[in-house]
Amino acid sequence: MWRGSMAKSSSAGLSALGARVWNWCDERLALSSIWAIAEKKTVPLHRHTFWYFWGGISLLLFIVQAITGVLLLIYYRPGPEAYDSVRSITYDIQFGWFVRSLHSWAANLMVFAVFVHMFSVAFMKAYRRPREFGWWTGLALMGLVLVFGFSGYLLPWDELSYFATAVGLEIPRSLPGVGALIANIVQGGPEVSTVTVQRFFALHVFVLPLVFMGILGVHLALIMKHGSAVPPSEEARPERERRSIPFFPNFATQDLVMWLICFNVLCVMAFVFPWQLGKPADPLASAPEGIHPEWYFMSQFQVLKVLGEWIPGYLGEILGIGLFTLGGVLWGLLPLYDNTSQSGVRARHATWLALIALIGLLALTIWGYAGL
Amino acid sequence: MPADLTRRKLIWGGLGAAAAAYAGALGYPVYRYLADPAEEAAELAKVTEMELPEEELPAAGSATILQFGARKAILIRHDDDTMVCFSAVCTHLGCTVAYQADQDRIYCACHGGVYDPRTGQNVSGPPPRPLEEFNVERLDGKVVIRRA
Numbered sequence: 284m285w286r287g288s289m290a291k292s293s294s295a296g297l298s299a300l301g302a303r304v305w306n307w308c309d310e311r312l313a314l315s316s317i318w319a320i321a322e323k324k325t326v327p328l329h330r331h332t333f334w335y336f337w338g339g340i341s342l343l344l345f346i347v348q349a350i351t352g353v354l355l356l357i358y359y360r361p362g363p364e365a366y367d368s369v370r371s372i373t374y375d376i377q378f379g380w381f382v383r384s385l386h387s388w389a390a391n392l393m394v395f396a397v398f399v400h401m402f403s404v405a406f407m408k409a410y411r412r413p414r415e416f417g418w419w420t421g422l423a424l425m426g427l428v429l430v431f432g433f434s435g436y437l438l439p440w441d442e443l444s445y446f447a448t449a450v451g452l453e454i455p456r457s458l459p460g461v462g463a464l465i466a467n468i469v470q471g472g473p474e475v476s477t478v479t480v481q482r483f484f485a486l487h488v489f490v491l492p493l494v495f496m497g498i499l500g501v502h503l504a505l506i507m508k509h510g511s512a513v514p515p516s517e518e519a520r521p522e523r524e525r526r527s528i529p530f531f532p533n534f535a536t537q538d539l540v541m542w543l544i545c546f547n548v549l550c551v552m553a554f555v556f557p558w559q560l561g562k563p564a565d566p567l568a569s570a571p572e573g574i575h576p577e578w579y580f581m582s583q584f585q586v587l588k589v590l591g592e593w594i595p596g597y598l599g600e601i602l603g604i605g606l607f608t609l610g611g612v613l614w615g616l617l618p619l620y621d622n623t624s625q626s627g628v629r630a631r632h633a634t635w636l637a638l639i640a641l642i643g644l645l646a647l648t649i650w651g652y653a654g655l
Numbered sequence: 656m657p658a659d660l661t662r663r664k665l666i667w668g669g670l671g672a673a674a675a676a677y678a679g680a681l682g683y684p685v686y687r688y689l690a691d692p693a694e695e696a697a698e699l700a701k702v703t704e705m706e707l708p709e710e711e712l713p714a715a716g717s718a719t720i721l722q723f724g725a726r727k728a729i730l731i732r733h734d735d736d737t738m739v740c741f742s743a744v745c746t747h748l749g750c751t752v753a754y755q756a757d758q759d760r761i762y763c764a765c766h767g768g769v770y771d772p773r774t775g776q777n778v779s780g781p782p783p784r785p786l787e788e789f790n791v792e793r794l795d796g797k798v799v800i801r802r803a
């Protein structure tokens with residue numbers, strides 16, 4: 284009997300202590316006003332709610348990259364020893380292969396998740412007023428993810444990474460005027476070398492993460508501010524027929540479950556298909572047969588290759604680069620063109636653009652792989 | 656009033672110029688710092704001649720890739736024992752080309768560019784220009800490669 288009352292009084296004492304700690308922090312950190320905002324957040328519930336998860340999945344993968352990246356950093360040595368250090372991470376160090384494999388797989392899955400996120404935003408028309416900056420910061424983040432992928436690919440300094448980088452850097456280099464400047468600064472000489480590896484390393488582990496996190500902060504703050512957009516099909520319904528669930532705890536829990544699923548998929552991939560390491564880069568070797576870039580650069584690769592066959596020479600090259608630049612610019616301007624929920628014709632055009640972009644990228648990628 | 660306006664303009668203009676000069680003064684050393692390896696390579700690029708001892712020559716019907724100053728060169732020894740040397744860097748997007756004796760061509764695996772193995776002329780695929788040709792001279796016990 285007395286035990287019960289004792290437990291009761293001590294728990295009361297504990298909760299009183301808890302309340303005092305809470306109050307102490309609240310007064311200084313304004314926790315309750317933050318909580319009050321968070322509590323009111325809701326997520327629309329409809330047929331397409333599934334697509335809301337992809338931004339969160341991209342975020343999870345970024346976190347995985349940050350952690351596995353730091354782990355790799357502990358053994359990786361940029362510069363002339365790059366290949367050897369990656370070789371030892373892959374073959375000598377306990378579970379090194381697993382950490383590296385996680386990092387490589389998560390990089391690929393992250394590109395995939397970001398693409399899915401981007402296209403779902405495009406089709407749900409979530410870029411419309413007032414979410415234009417969400418779209419633009421998102422595009423900037425996607426660009427950074429691709430630069431992350433491109434720079435990280437060189438770091439093992441193996442044969443494939445050598446030529447992938449050489450070809451990739453030739454594209455900014457072909458710009459008149461600034462081209463040579465870019466080659467001098469980014470490549471550190473007329474050719475890709477271990478000097479380039481060292482530069483890409485600085486870029487990959489410090490500059491890019493810093494810029495990325497800054498933009499990501501803005502991107503997330505904007506989502507906090509404006510909430511999730513509902514697709515036009517949902518917007519057409521009367522207000523009382525629309526449903527939503529609280530962000531806390533309902534959607535957050537689902538998000539967590541999604542994270543868990545994705546993380547498990549990632550671990551299985553990394554475990555079952557460990558990432559391989561090619562032959563060391565040899566600047567005096569010819570490009571090997573069947574050389575091709577990572578899948579997310581395959582569409583650009585295919586355009587360059589095919590245009591090069593049809594229209595040999597500079598014209599083909601310029602046309603290829605111009606095509607992608609033009610597509611990118613149009614893509615960025617999408618929210619300014621299709622800006623209100625009333626714009627019938629423009630809305631249809633925007634949907635068409637998104638469809639053409641999606642199908643075009645898929646077709647070029649498949650075509651690229653078929654032509655290897 | 657106009658005097659005031661011009662003074663304001665002057666002050667802003669002066670401030671702008673000072674800021675630009677300051678940015679330039681900071682940017683210049685940073686650029687030189689980053690471009691240092693490129694400048695060193697530019698020194699190397701002045702190399703116009705290299706020698707190759709007889710023993711290091713490729714066998715007839717094959718080729719070898721050489722570091723020629725800052726450049727990469729491909730030295731091809733044809734079946735009839737004639738030798739030609741070209742830049743080994745594809746004029747399309749800079750991959751390193753390969754000599755394929757069985758198909759009698761110089762091939763770039765990156766996007767399928769093809770060059771003539773005797774003249775370096777671009778034959779098909781994306782390359783916009785022929786490969787730069789270097790002069791090969793056979794002397795006693797060695798070969799000298801020269802760039803114009």
Ligand code: FES
Binds near residue numbers: 745766780
């Ligand atoms: S780099 Fe040689 S064909 Fe493109």
